[in-house]
Amino acid sequence: MVKKYMKINGHIDQIERIGRFIQEAAKEAGFDEMESYACELAVSEACENIILHGYGDDSTGEIEVSVQTEPDKLTIELWDDAPPFDPANSPIKFDPSIDDPPIGGLGLVIMHKVMDEMEYHRREGRNQLRMRRSRKPPA
Amino acid sequence: MEINVQGYKRVTIVTVTGRVDSVTYSEFENALQAELEQGKVNIALDFSGVEFISSAGLRVLVNARKTVKNAGGRIVIAQPSQQVSETLEIAGLEVLFEQFPDRETAIAAF
Numbered sequence: 001m002v003k004k005y006m007k008i009n010g011h012i013d014q015i016e017r018i019g020r021f022i023q024e025a026a027k028e029a030g031f032d033e034m035e036s037y038a039c040e041l042a043v044s045e046a047c048e049n050i051i052l053h054g055y056g057d058d059s060t061g062e063i064e065v066s067v068q069t070e071p072d073k074l075t076i077e078l079w080d081d082a083p084p085f086d087p088a089n090s091p092i093k094f095d096p097s098i099d100d101p102p103i104g105g106l107g108l109v110i111m112h113k114v115m116d117e118m119e120y121h122r123r124e125g126r127n128q129l130r131m132r133r134s135r136k137p138p139a
Numbered sequence: 140m141e142i143n144v145q146g147y148k149r150v151t152i153v154t155v156t157g158r159v160d161s162v163t164y165s166e167f168e169n170a171l172q173a174e175l176e177q178g179k180v181n182i183a184l185d186f187s188g189v190e191f192i193s194s195a196g197l198r199v200l201v202n203a204r205k206t207v208k209n210a211g212g213r214i215v216i217a218q219p220s221q222q223v224s225e226t227l228e229i230a231g232l233e234v235l236f237e238q239f240p241d242r243e244t245a246i247a248a249f
Contacts, residue, residue, distance in 0.1 A: 012161045106194035
């Protein structure tokens with residue numbers, strides 16, 4: 001098991017760094033290119049929600065990320081100091097079968113679709129989001 | 140991100156390369172908006188060079204689709220990169236955007 005850690009300032013131009021960090025870890029866990037991409041995408045969406053909706057105009061916020069790599073398994077934790085928000089249990093208002101879908105909440109749709117498990121806790125005044133994904137057998 | 144626009148008789152090709160995310164989406168949105176304001180409502184997006192597209196980019200696509208559709212036009216995707224196809228599928232939006240394997244077949248579709 002390998003655990004890595006990084007911290008970014010809560011600015012949207014920092015999301016790319018976290019994305020690369022996650023993608024590398026996913027590859028180390030044995031995920032293929034597109035599964036690694038999907039993990040990068042889901043975590044980027046989570047960070048975007050924290051920065052744009054959680055921190056908003058507060059430019060002093062930070063996001064801490066840890067990623068635990070095991071063979072065929074990735075566990076990612078995000079910590080932030082924004083007001084409480086639980087993406088793991090937020091209702092997903094999205095129906096792709098309709099022709100003109102409402103586009104709010106697309107980030108949540110992506111996070112839930114990519115991750116096998118999402119778990120939220122409010123601890124010591126901070127948001128903690130844990131996401132897990134196991135490698136899928138090739139289609 | 141780089142954007143290149145080429146006008147043809149019946150269709151406008153918008154070629155995007157790089158990342159379409161919360162940092163760059165407005166540039167993409169403005170480029171599309173400029174075409175729509177000129178009445179160019181048939182658009183093929185060459186996405187072969189898109190390395191990453193997030194929900195911010197998808198929102199631009201869905202909004203543009205709505206605008207061109209209301210104006211009697213359509214928006215399709217030519218040569219989606221694997222990342223674009225993957226993102227559309229994850230978000231459940233692949234059914235909304237016709238996809239073509241190359242620019243020529245996309246142009247011929249108009």
